[in-house]
Amino acid sequence: MRADCEALDAADPLASLRTQFSLPPDQIYLDGNSLGALPVATGARLQAVVAHEWGTELIRSWNSAGWMDLPNRIGDKIARLVGAGPGEVVVADSTSVNLYKVLSVALDTIGSSDERRTTIISDASMFPSDLYMAEGLAAARGLNLRLVDAARDLKLDATTAVVLLTPVSYRTGELLDMHAVTAAAHEAGALIVWDLAHSAGAHLVDLHGCNADYAIGCGYKYLNGGPGAPAFVWVHPRIVNARPQPLTGWLGHAAPFAFQTSYTPADGIQRYIAGTPPVLSLAALECGVDTVLAVESFGGMEALRRKSVALTTLFIEAVLYRCAGTMEVVTPMEPTRRGSQVSLRCRNGSDAYSIVQALIARGVVGDFRAPDILRFGFTPLYTRFVDVFDAVEALVNVLETRAYEALEFQTRAKVT
Amino acid sequence: MRADCEALDAADPLASLRTQFSLPPDQIYLDGNSLGALPVATGARLQAVVAHEWGTELIRSWNSAGWMDLPNRIGDKIARLVGAGPGEVVVADSTSVNLYKVLSVALDTIGSSDERRTTIISDASMFPSDLYMAEGLAAARGLNLRLVDAARDLKLDATTAVVLLTPVSYRTGELLDMHAVTAAAHEAGALIVWDLAHSAGAHLVDLHGCNADYAIGCGYKYLNGGPGAPAFVWVHPRIVNARPQPLTGWLGHAAPFAFQTSYTPADGIQRYIAGTPPVLSLAALECGVDTVLAVESFGGMEALRRKSVALTTLFIEAVLYRCAGTMEVVTPMEPTRRGSQVSLRCRNGSDAYSIVQALIARGVVGDFRAPDILRFGFTPLYTRFVDVFDAVEALVNVLETRAYEALEFQTRAKVT
Numbered sequence: 001m002r003a004d005c006e007a008l009d010a011a012d013p014l015a016s017l018r019t020q021f022s023l024p025p026d027q028i029y030l031d032g033n034s035l036g037a038l039p040v041a042t043g044a045r046l047q048a049v050v051a052h053e054w055g056t057e058l059i060r061s062w063n064s065a066g067w068m069d070l071p072n073r074i075g076d077k078i079a080r081l082v083g084a085g086p087g088e089v090v091v092a093d094s095t096s097v098n099l100y101k102v103l104s105v106a107l108d109t110i111g112s113s114d115e116r117r118t119t120i121i122s123d124a125s126m127f128p129s130d131l132y133m134a135e136g137l138a139a140a141r142g143l144n145l146r147l148v149d150a151a152r153d154l155k156l157d158a159t160t161a162v163v164l165l166t167p168v169s170y171r172t173g174e175l176l177d178m179h180a181v182t183a184a185a186h187e188a189g190a191l192i193v194w195d196l197a198h199s200a201g202a203h204l205v206d207l208h209g210c211n212a213d214y215a216i217g218c219g220y221k222y223l224n225g226g227p228g229a230p231a232f233v234w235v236h237p238r239i240v241n242a243r244p245q246p247l248t249g250w251l252g253h254a255a256p257f258a259f260q261t262s263y264t265p266a267d268g269i270q271r272y273i274a275g276t277p278p279v280l281s282l283a284a285l286e287c288g289v290d291t292v293l294a295v296e297s298f299g300g301m302e303a304l305r306r307k308s309v310a311l312t313t314l315f316i317e318a319v320l321y322r323c324a325g326t327m328e329v330v331t332p333m334e335p336t337r338r339g340s341q342v343s344l345r346c347r348n349g350s351d352a353y354s355i356v357q358a359l360i361a362r363g364v365v366g367d368f369r370a371p372d373i374l375r376f377g378f379t380p381l382y383t384r385f386v387d388v389f390d391a392v393e394a395l396v397n398v399l400e401t402r403a404y405e406a407l408e409f410q411t412r413a414k415v416t
Numbered sequence: 417m418r419a420d421c422e423a424l425d426a427a428d429p430l431a432s433l434r435t436q437f438s439l440p441p442d443q444i445y446l447d448g449n450s451l452g453a454l455p456v457a458t459g460a461r462l463q464a465v466v467a468h469e470w471g472t473e474l475i476r477s478w479n480s481a482g483w484m485d486l487p488n489r490i491g492d493k494i495a496r497l498v499g500a501g502p503g504e505v506v507v508a509d510s511t512s513v514n515l516y517k518v519l520s521v522a523l524d525t526i527g528s529s530d531e532r533r534t535t536i537i538s539d540a541s542m543f544p545s546d547l548y549m550a551e552g553l554a555a556a557r558g559l560n561l562r563l564v565d566a567a568r569d570l571k572l573d574a575t576t577a578v579v580l581l582t583p584v585s586y587r588t589g590e591l592l593d594m595h596a597v598t599a600a601a602h603e604a605g606a607l608i609v610w611d612l613a614h615s616a617g618a619h620l621v622d623l624h625g626c627n628a629d630y631a632i633g634c635g636y637k638y639l640n641g642g643p644g645a646p647a648f649v650w651v652h653p654r655i656v657n658a659r660p661q662p663l664t665g666w667l668g669h670a671a672p673f674a675f676q677t678s679y680t681p682a683d684g685i686q687r688y689i690a691g692t693p694p695v696l697s698l699a700a701l702e703c704g705v706d707t708v709l710a711v712e713s714f715g716g717m718e719a720l721r722r723k724s725v726a727l728t729t730l731f732i733e734a735v736l737y738r739c740a741g742t743m744e745v746v747t748p749m750e751p752t753r754r755g756s757q758v759s760l761r762c763r764n765g766s767d768a769y770s771i772v773q774a775l776i777a778r779g780v781v782g783d784f785r786a787p788d789i790l791r792f793g794f795t796p797l798y799t800r801f802v803d804v805f806d807a808v809e810a811l812v813n814v815l816e817t818r819a820y821e822a823l824e825f826q827t828r829a830k831v832t
Contacts, residue, residue, distance in 0.1 A: 022471045031475045038471035046462055046696070054643060055438045055454035059447045059781065067643055094691025096665030097513060124677055129666035129691065132679035136664035147677060220692070227470060227483055227695035248552035249512030250545035259786045261540055261563060263548035275510025275545065276636070279643035280462070281697045365475065370675045 005314070005385035014298050014307050018382045020291045021224075028387045028394075030366045033170075033198055033341050033377030036224030042287040049283045070282040071251075071273055077289045078223070078232050081301060082196060082215065083206035088234055091282060092273045093247075095197055095218045095231040096129045101245040101272055102214035102233060103137050103164060106191045108243060110161040111141065117161035117190070118143050123150040125169045130195055134164055151176060151337075156188035163190050167205065168198035168339030171369050173312075173331035175203065175339045179210040186211070197221060200232070201292040202340040202379075203305050207234060222340070222379060224288030230281050233272045240268055249274030291381060307380040308340040311388055315342050315376065318392040326350075326399050330373065344374040354404035355395075361403075364394045421730070421801035430714050430723050434798045436707045437640075444803045444810075446782045449586075449614055449757050449793030452640030458703040465699045486698040487667075487689055493705045494639070494648050497717060498612060498631065499622035504650055507698060508689045509663075511613055511634045511647040512545045517661040517688055518630035518649060519553050519580060522607045524659060526577040527557065533577035533606070534559050539566040541585045546611055550580055567592060567753075572604035579606050583621065584614035584755030587785050589728075589747035591619065591755045595626040602627070613637060616648070617708040618756040618795075619721050623650060635697075638756070638795060640704030646697050649688045656684055665690030707797060723796040724756040727804055731758050731792065734808040742766075742815050746789065760790040770820035771811075777819075780810045 009015055021037045023029060029037060053061040062068050075089035082089075092098065103120075110117050120134050124147040131145070138145045148155045150165050151174055163185040167176050178194065185192040193214040199205050201222035207215055213236055219229030244265040250256045252271040254264040265271040295304045316329055319342075330343040346352055356368040366376040376391065398404055425431055438454045439445060445453055469477040478484050491505035498505075508514065519536075526533045536550050540563040547561070554561045564571045566581050567590055579601040583592050594610065601608040609630040615621050617638030623631055629652055635645030660681040666672045668687040670680040681687040711720045732745055735758075746759040762768055772784040782792040792807065814820055 022467075024472045024474070027474070029474060035470075035475045037474065038466065043463060043466050043471075046466060047459060050454065050459050050462060050642070050700075051438075054451075055459075056440045058440070058443070058445060058453065059451045059783065060776075061643070093509065093513060094665065094694075096691040097509060097663055100663055100690075127666075128669070128672075128675050128677060131677050132664045132666060132669060135679050136660070136662060140662065226466070227477070228692045228698075229696075230694065231691070244552070246552060246556065247513055247516055248548045249510065250543075250548060253544070253548060256544075257786070259544050261544060261547050263551050274516075275512040275647070276644045278510075278646065278694060278697050280645075280700055281694050282644075284466075284696055360476075367475065370673070 002386060002389050005389040008385035012307065012385070014295065014303060014380060017291070017294055017298065018384070020294060021382045023382060026363050028364045028391050030364065030376040030378065030383070030391060032379030032382070033202070033221050033375070034367055035227055036221055036288060036379065037382055039224055039287045039291045041290070042226065042284050045283055045287050046280065049280060067277060067279045070279065070286070071277050074282060074286050074289055075232060075269070077286070077293055078200060079234070081205070081292060082200050082217070082234070083208050084234050085208065085237070088237060088269055089232050090269050090273055091219065091230050091232045091285065093231060095195065095216055096133055097247070098216040098231050098233040098272070099130055099133045099193070099195065100137070101247055102193055102216060102235065103134060103162065104246045105243050106162045106193055106214055107137060107141060107143065109239070110191055114189070117159055119159045120145045120162050120164060121154060121156065121160055121190070122147055122164040123169070125171045126164070126166055127170045127195070127197065130164060130166070150181070154181065154184055156184060156190065158189065160188050160190040163192045164195070165192070166195040166198060168202070168341070170198055171343060171373055173339050173341040173343050175337050178205065178212070182210040182212050198339055198341070203308065204301055212236060213239060219285045219288065222292070223285065224291050225285030226281065226288065228281070229285045229288065230278055233269065235269060235272065237268070245272050247274040251276065295381070304380050308378060309335040311378040311380060311383055311385065312338060312340065312342050314385060314388045315378065315392065318388065319344065319395070322392055322396045323399060340380065341375060341377045345372050351404065355398055358398045358404040359394055362394045362398065364391045418802060418805050421805040424801035428723065428801070430711065430719060430796060433707070433710055433714065434800070436710060437798045439798060442779050444780045444807050446780065446792040446794065446799070446807060448795030448798070449637050449791070450783055451643055452637055452704060452795065453798055455640055455703045455707045457706065458642065458700050461699055461703050462696065465696060483693060483695045486695065486702070487693050488686070490698060490702050490705055491648060491685070493702070493709055494616060495650070497616050497621070497708060498633070498650070499624050500650050501624070501653070504653060504685055505648050506685050506689055507635065507646050507648045507701065509647060511611065511632055512549055513663070514632040514647050514649040514688070515546055515549045515609070515611065516553065517663055518609050518632060518651065519550060519578065520662045521659050522578045522609055522630055523553060523557060523559065525655070526607055530605070533575055535575045536561045536578050536580060537570060537572060537576055537606070538563055538580040539585070541587045542580070542582055543586045543611070543613065546580060546582070566597065570597065570600055572600060572606060574605065576604050576606040579608045580611070581608070582611040582614060584618070584757070586614055587759060587789055589755050589757040589759050591753050594621065594628070598626040598628050614755055614757070619724065620717055628652060629655060635701045635704065638708070639701065640707050641701030642697065642704065644697070645701045645704065646694055649685065651685060651688065653684070661688050663690040667692065711797070720796050724794060725751040727794040727796060727799055727801065728754060728756065728758050730801060730804045731794065731808065734804065735760065735811070738808055738812050739815060756796065757791060757793045761788050766820065771814055774814045774820040775810055778810045778814065780807045
């Protein structure tokens with residue numbers, strides 16, 4: 001009943017965090033796992049950076065406004081969300097480019113010590129950009145990329161060089177046990193790279209606790225940094241100084257302003273920066289990260305995870321109760337095995353893309369993932385229990401009225 | 417005389433272009449070669465992107481607001497400034513990362529056809545980030561990086577694989593003959609990569625006319641795209657499809673939204689995109705590029721170059737007349753051999769850094785480049801002839817009063 005959901009919202013200790021966002025009043029936005037919503041603070045912050053720091057202070061803002069320090073300052077904030085320490089995370093480039101850096105280093109590290117380790121293990125349901133990067137790096141080194149069903153069988157052995165996985169599948173929402181998988185990779189003698197794109201700000205991540213090797217992640221999903229926000233990168237301190245990363249740009253240099261002609265990598269994660277920091281994007285990202293850090297006053301990431309589980313559980317139960325005949329729940333039913341999203345599939349073969357579009361026409365914004373997935377993200381910072389209720393009722397209406405059959409759509413381009 | 421400069425401004429056909437910028441009234445800004453000034457249009461454009469496209473339209477803006485097309489749309493605009501064709505330039509990543517892409521491809525192309533070509537030729541006065549990237553790529557392939565004085569002797573021979581140069585030295589402002597150098601590289605059997613960071617929007621560049629192979633460039637200098645703006649990349653159409661570039665991210669895929677598990681590079685320059693486009697930074701960059709394209713109604717890049725030469729000539733002549741005893745002009749005197757900047761050095765060994773700081777304290781913003789260069793950029797879009805006059809008078813005053821000797825400064829961090 002909707003009244004029950006209203007009661008859940010009234011009792012929600014995190015309810016006030018929603019006021020941090022500028023949300024369109026006529027939408028139920030369940031796509032924060034693709035593009036996080038706009039923080040209220042972002043517009044004014046960008047105006048200040050543009051008009052004052054850039055427009056008036058100009059070049060001196062690299063120092064006086066702390067522009068040069070933004071990758072580190074925001075990195076330190078993200079570190080608090082993923083179980084990393086201060087000085088261990090920087091914001092730089094895109095998720096794909098950061099993956100190239102860490103996977104290159106991981107492969108070179110393994111390759112230099114054991115040339116029989118010739119296989120990268122990943123999962124067919126990884127976001128494709130990760131697979132493309134791994135494919136390219138493997139081909140350049142004469143290695144193999146083997147795609148497994150990571151939640152069922154990792155297929156690790158003495159030929160495994162690096163395990164590249166995401167804790168949360170972008171398609172199914174299935175959540176891996178990072179501790180167990182990391183331990184299994186290490187036991188097999190491999191290094192592990194985690195892509196936290198669907199994890200940072202969404203569920204509990206403890207990079208030090210699980211003793212991971214490398215991690216990268218995205219700024220524009222649960223971190224609410226804005227479309228195409230810069231990404232982050234972490235390397236465990238025990239190995240961060242072992243090698244330079246391949247994109248040896250000037251701001252990863254030990255002394256960038258000495259303008260030396262030869263490269264000396266900076267100590268620590270600083271060496272994973274390449275070019276000049278993208279200040280405008282970084283300013284927006286910081287506002288987004290701050291919306292997640294606000295949870296620290298309300299029980300922290302544990303509380304955020306509790307609400308996320310409650311939202312996804314409610315959604316699954318409502319779909320099973322109201323649409324069991326037509327919709328299959330792809331995401332695991334056990335809360336410990338799912339991230340902050342739920343994926344559905346049509347039992348009757350109806351077109352998932354058209355159903356998503358019919359829902360959007362009713363103001364319920366989820367998204368479609370080829371070939372047949374309806375995907376709904378539940379950002380616990382701004383999603384209410386009544387939103388879950390209303391979204392399922394809209395889905396029931398779309399299915400009952402077969403509204404989707406009348407729809408035709410020109411373009412299918414979408415962004416994860 | 418200042419009145420003569422006022423007359424030059426009154427007669428300047430490009431004078432009205434200055435109104436496109438929001439310039440601080442108390443400064444003479446001669447550092448647009450490091451960070452371009454703020455366009456008036458940028459603030460409102462960013463607010464519209466943030467509040468409407470992101471805040472209200474959210475994920476659908478990837479299509480409805482043309483976000484996905486920004487790298488190509490802005491790339492096409494930049495192409496008009498550098499003698500490239502439509503569909504040949506994309507905006508992506510940073511200058512350093514784009515250099516990694518094209519230099520990798522160039523080296524692999526040469527290496528696969530002639531393994532005796534083991535040397536990258538560059539110049540010791542290249543911006544260090546380029547040298548660091550070249551050093552790293554050379555080391556990974558067992559090749560050599562040889563630094564020459566490109567304007568005097570390129571030292572090309574049968575071992576030359578790739579020539580990596582910038583038309584305008586960031587330190588001295590010296591301008592190379594792109595046609596002659598490109599022809600020399602090709603005659604020697606090498607490929608050439610041009611870094612247009614100090615060229616695009618500053619002087620005449622004709623990539624097709626000189627039959628270059630690869631070019632990259634920066635968005636935040638003469639293109640006025642804002643601090644850390646994204647960069648651009650061009651590859652000649654005759655070779656762009658020959659190989660994939662190494663950063664094989666999803667938006668360089670032939671069908672990114674098919675979410676295939678295997679990589680197929682897109683046709684053309686599109687394959688040089690890696691991750692998701694940085695929308696906020698791209699929106700700001702487009703405003704900046706538009707300020708340069710505005711010159712198309714006032715005689716085009718030829719007119720902009722004429723004014724640039726007039727400004728740098730005036731500055732050099734005034735420095736020679738007023739400070740000949742103390743300041744040496746490092747930049748070549750022949751207009752055809754210099755970009756849109758002038759670099760000075762102290763004859764008496766005084767500290768260039770302190771002089772630059774003393775000038776800044778008087779509202780004349782140039783910058784310092786280690787170890788002994790005073791650098792002044794003359795962006796012809798917004799620099800007036802009276803600004804040149806006043807800047808030189810301020811320099812005279814600083815030198816005569818020895819104001820710089822009293823100054824102490826804590827930080828020297830600066831950005832090119």
